[in-house]
Amino acid sequence: MLIYSPLFDQKIGRLFYPLIRVIHEDLGLSPNQLTWISFGTGTLAAALILLGQIGWSMVMIVLALILDGLDGMVARRYKLVSRQGETLDNILDPVIEITLFLAIAVSGYGSIKLAVLASLAVILIRLLRKRAGFDPGFKRVVLIFGYFTNFNLALQIIFVMNLVGYIIQMLIVDYRYQIVLDKKS
């Protein structure tokens, strides 16, 4: 999955235009405010996991995911894309993902080792995300899958997919660099 898909915005994204209009024009929420609300919702989800309210925490994760998608759509629709917003998104997203993994492990729903490894993979994939323009995206969505199956399995999928994604990112950036080197020599 690419970071930003124009096709998604043009075709499927249109379905969200009425909602985007309500959020931005009627409620007056900016993309950055949506990012912070998404972060708050994600934090609440982590707190609910710690309190043993795993079902409600999954509802909060879904809500946080929707809000996380909407902030970018609002930014693009109303030409409010900014470097600051992008940076904010890049910092808060992994923070909430790691918080959720650790909350799952601390509450005994998953292993500490897998939570730490999944967190590490999420950090690694963020390092080259922008330069490579590629992110497999297997993070919070997989946790919802874990709720219906097994959180350890979900954490393993997150770890493996993001580690593979990081390797692909390395190769993409290096391949582009090689093209530049070949042109110079």
Add this chain to the structure above:
Amino acid sequence: MTFITHTIVTAAGVQLFGLKGMDVFWAYTFGVFIDLDHLIKIPLYLRKYGFKKVRFYNWKTPLQEPISLSWILPLSIYFGTLVPVVAFCGHLALDYLYNPINRPLMPFSDVIVGKILPKIPSWVKEGVVLGFFGCLYIVLYLIKK
């Protein structure tokens, strides 16, 4: 270094540490077959040089640089074995003896470092490594037999 040298060094390592099962797979994957990353650059090489033979083309990708420990180490922890890290470090050491241009931090930095023991010709180093590990492999094989 060449595919043969990497294979002999890895085979000797497998014998020396008495590796079995999946550990043998990891040893050969990170000691030898990681060289398959060169295939990625074939289209670029062909585009630039065609079928002409050019020495020291930058075939290596970051998968064969120390920066790759950033993913090999977590992978080793996940599988509960240090074999990938050890085999990779062995592969790396051999390549750094041979290759004149290395980019240890690629793609985070394009800083270049030279080879280890630059005054000794690469063919001498390869010969010594091949001879030493070849003999070690034969001796270990005979002892175990």
